Amino acid sequence: MKQAVLSSSGSRVNGEALKLQEGQRKAAAETFWPVVSAREKQTEDHERTLKAHKEVENPQKTMEVNGLMPLPDSYDYDLIVIGGGSGGLAAAKEAAKYEKKVMVLDFVTPTPQGNSWGLGGTCVNVGCIPKKLMHQAALLGQALQDSRKFGWQFTEEVKHNWMTMTESVQNYIGSLNWGYRVALRDKKVTYENAYGEFVGPHTIKATNKKGVEKLYTAEKFIIATGERPRYLGIPGDKEYCISSDDLFSLPYCPGRTLVVGASYVALECAGFLAGLGLDVTVMVRSILLRGFDQDMANRIGEYMKEHGVNFIREFVPIKVERVEEGTPGILKVTAKSTTGNQIIEVEYDTVLLAIGRDPCTRKIGLDKVGVNINEKTGKIPVNDEEQTNVPYIYAVGDILQDKLELTPVAIQAGRLLVRRLYAGATTKCDYLNVPTTVFTPxxxxxxxxxxxxxxxxxxxxxxxxxxxxxxxxxxxxxxxxxxxxxxxxxxxxxxxxxxxxxxxxxxxxxxxxxxxxxxxxxxxxxxxxxxxxxxxxxxxxxxxxxxxxxxxxxxxxxxxx
The missing domain is CATH 3.30.390.30 (FAD/NAD-linked reductase, C-terminal dimerisation domain)
Incomplete structure (x- = not known):
């Protein structure tokens, strides 16, 4: 989960507390430039984080420990942004233009396979950027085949190296992570790699991966925590399957791959994996690309089928088992028909789940401050100005109910929101006629x-x-x-x-x-x-x-x- 907090005017505290706060600022400055790793194993740290933020029962006591006892109408920050993805970062940097004290809280909960990543959100780390680059790798393979007809001659065997590709992609992503941190520092935005959770009115608790907690107050908040992949809830799914959060930094070639789902993520991943020469099968519960034009969706499916992608229609997995250890090893998938009682068993090296994504809204303390969410979906209803039912709390990005889940939409919504809050602007984000592209073959x-x-x-x-x-x-x-x-x-x-x-x-x-x-x-x-x-x-x-x-x-x- 990506989180961000922006800072405002400081609280009036005693001299001793001010010294403590100054020490905290110096410590933050000294540790602002850690080496960013493309792949971090943070499972143990994450467990400590969750344990720590669950154990806090007395926010007042924690604030006293931190020396952060604000007086009424005095806040640590003008704006705290919870989530360091595209929408959150855009809002934070925009607010800094108006000399507001801003803080960004960002924390990535590791995947069941233990993968985590740096600042920048889904799009940069495990979404648009690596997806488009790997799609390009597949297109280059097709271009090589076409090139012979255009006179290009080469005799050596042409094959693809998975590790070379992933290393190059991850190196680029690492440079983007670093660039975002530099941009926040240059704009004097406070950044903490910590899990943000509301604990009371205008108050948020930030817990870092070591379990260290701090409380911050802000006049306004923007929630931009994004979404994470959904799992099937069947035996073996989290133990043996991967998601798009794992694929782009997978330390081995996935081999024979079963992609479960018919979302754009499913078809894009299946497409570039097949384009790299892998044996790929897509297991579809019902229709392709729900929510998109079905005439176009069916044409995509036919094209992919003609280009070597296999489809198993109207089946869903009910169990995944490991048959053989290894990287990738062999997995047995038991699936059931959605139209009858037929059961099939199929074996693959890798099973990639792409059945949808869920908002990261249920574990950030929204109930503590009274923010309404859709209990079924986890989405947050907002008005046409991205304002929740709690006046000082706003939300942007994929977590919004009945809004488009697209990176440029989150960026524009974040920037326009901040301009309305701090620059007297009136322009609202237009969610109509928004273009998009599905990067299938x-x-x-x-x-x-x-x-x-x-x-x-x-x-x-x-x-x-x-x-x-x-x-x-x-x-x-x-x-x-x-x-x-x-x-x-x-x-x-x-x-x-x-x-x-x-x-x-x-x-x-x-x-x-x-x-x-x-x-x-x-x-x-x-x-x-x-x-x-x-x-x-x-x-x-x-x-x-x-x-x-x-x-x-x-x-x-x-x-x-």
Whole structure:
């Protein structure tokens, strides 16, 4: 769990307490630059941390020990940010611009396999960054195959080295961790690698990995603790399975891999593992990419299947056992059909769980200060200004109820929130028409409504779907994957055929989607797309020439670029 605390005006205390506080500041300064390891084993330290923060029964006594006895209306910090991920860090650094006393608390609970990481949150350490880099490794493998048709000659055997890749990726991530710490220091933001837990009004307890506790007070708080992977709750899942929190720093090649789940995390990981030449199977409970356009999701599944990824449909694991020791060793998975009583047993070297993520909100003392959460999901309801039901406590990022779980959204929400709090701004985060990309082997970019949601909201008779297949010029010489790339837009007939949904399946889908997302924000219409001159020969050009509607039933296949 990532946590962050920002500091405000200091409390009035006696001389002896001031000396103690000064000593604490010097100690913090001296220990601000520890060596950042890409992989830390902190299980024992974490157990001490949890034990320590559970044992504190008297916050008042702890504050006396720390010499931090604030008087009414006097706080240690203006703002404490709980969580050092993308949203939390963005908010903390933004608040520092306005000369606020800010503190960030960040603590990563080790995975069941004992893995932990540095400052920066999920995206930097175990999400977007390593995922995209390993996706790139897989794309390079495909490029090597294509290169022969373009005249490149090489005789040596080409193979992939897992350890070289992970070491390079982790070295880069380590540099990012270090950069975040430097940025906080330069902006005079206090940072503590400690677990933050509310213990009373305006008061939070920070417990470091050695079990040392400190209490801090703040005028305002921002919760930005993010989410962690969910487990199945079956025999052997935490003992033998890994999650995306483990995969990107795995110290051995995973070998034959079973990916359990059909989320974007599941399909992205399955995709790049297969692209690296591994034997990969995806076990799917029901549908692929729930919440995304299902037409596009099914096209992704078909493409992956054609490129060597196996799928076991409508089954869920009920037990995982170790058959053979080793790294990776051999695991036996017992699975049951979701539509009947059929039981199957399959063996793999590695089992990767990617069945969803849960908010880190249930163990940070929200009940002590009265912050409401959705008891079923753990998500925090907020108003349109990211404010919880407790006026001085705000929240941003993946933990918000009914909001998008995307890094850039958390960053923008954090910055805009702080500007409203301290700079008199009024702009709120716009959660509509936010673009995103799924980095499956054939990338999927989207912005706006899915086709299903558009039909549900506006009625099938009031939307027009224009679509086309396309063939990237770069793929024509190697003669691969003709009519696999696909583009479609969804238009609202009642609103001058305004584009309300944008979907593209093809190379560099994210780069394509980003620009069109800006146009959609500006009210892009089909007529404006038609009047836009395309760039030839590129993939995005297809959106300026769309003419076939789904309603017409006409063929969209293409034979050239």
């Amino acid at each position: 054939l990338e999927y970019g989207a912005c706006g409504y899915s086709e299903e949601t558009a039909v549900e909201k506006f009625g099938e008779e009031n939307i027009e779907v224009y679509h086309s297949h396309f063939w990237p010029l770069e793929w024509t010489v190697p003669s691969r994957d003709n009519n696999k790339c696909y583009a479609k837009i969804i238009c609202n007939i009642q609103d001058n055929e305004r584009v309300i949904g944008f979907h593209v399946l093809g190379p560099n889908a994210g780069e394509v989607t980003q620009g069109f997302a800006a146009a959609i924000k500006c009210g892009l219409t089909k007529e404006q797309l038609d009047s836009t001159v395309g760039i030839h020969p590129i993939c995005a050009e297809v959106f300026t020439t769309l003419s076939v509607t789904k309603r017409s039933g006409r063929n969209t296949a293409v034979s050239g670029c």
